[in-house]
Amino acid sequence: MARTEHSRRTNTRGDRRRLSQNFLTDRAWARRVVRVAGVGPEDLVVEVGPGDGAITRFLAPAVRGVLAYEIDPRLAERLSARYRDPASGVRVVRADFTRVRPPRGEFHVVGNIPYARTADIVRWCLGARSLSSATLVTQWEYACKRTGGFGRWSRLTVATWPEWSWSLAGRIDRRRFRPVPRVDAGVLVLRRRRTPLVDPGRMGGYRRMVELGFGGVGGSLGASLRRAHPARRVDRALARAGIAPDAPVGHVAPEQWLEAFHVLDT
Structure with a gap:
């Protein structure tokens, strides 16, 4: 029995490494991410990688609906059970976020995303025509690189600047996650400009x-x-x-x- 439990725990740790999972454990920061996103009662939010629901907990009562994409079957099942009541406004979908179609109407993206999939997720967001904003917890270095935090600007940021603003909304100590990653995290915010800066x-x-x-x-x-x-x-x-x-x-x-x-x- 002990051996089975040990194997289960070992497999869980292996899955987390494979899926690049680092769960946010600080409730104050989870609440702050939702506040930074600026979403409200009329908004639909797509959550990327909800994990154990740290951010979902604060998103659900703040918005019209949450569409949560979780690729880990165990976590998706657990979160679905927690939000089985349709009145919660949360719908959990077991799927790879980068392979799904964006909602047709206006929506926002919020998430503590898998670091290894950051580039794919950002690319998906920039290509979603109905997306209004994306508030993403990423590696600190990535967030700084995209927002001029090191005194340098990336090609992606410059190329999309007329249509999107890129900003850094805070640094999260790595010890606020489990398992503890090697680096701190940053809150990266992308907002679509209502009027593009270039025709x-x-x-x-x-x-x-x-x-x-x-x-x-x-x-x-x-x-x-x-x-x-x-x-x-x-x-x-x-x-x-x-x-x-x-x-x-x-x-x-x-x-x-x-x-x-x-x-x-x-």
Whole structure:
């Protein structure tokens, strides 16, 4: 009997590592994640990886409905039992979140997501046309990288900036999770802009400029842009945006990219 119990516990730990599961155990932080998300009684929330329901507990009474996707069959069964009453507004689905279709109407995403699936989950969110916002607990380094926290900006953030805002809403000590991960977590918030900063008809040109800029020539944005634009126009765009002539691409803030684009695209 003891051997069976030991095997069960060993398998559970193995599943958690395989599924990249680190459960948030701090109730105050779980409540804060929901508050940061800014969701209300009229909202539908898709929760990614609810796990043992730490965040679900605070989401359920705050919104119209929660659609919780959990890939772990044991956790999905346990959470379904807890919210078996339809009046709870929580529907638990055992599925891989990245393989499901987004709801047709407006919705929000909230979740303490598996670190190993962060890129896939963010990609899904950016591609969901009805998504209004996503509040995700990710690795601290990832959250900083996407929000300029290290003094650098990533290609993904710059490319999507006209349509999405990226912000960092806090750092969670790694000891607030079980099992304890190797790094702290960050609360990453994406919000779709109601009015894009670039006209939809010009977004293709903006993205091409970003790809060109991050293409890499001499390590600077100016050198990269001169491959496709006259040097004088590039110099004028950089000056208008307050970008140093030799500024590395990653050090240029999204707002500066937008200003440079408006000059180059005229």
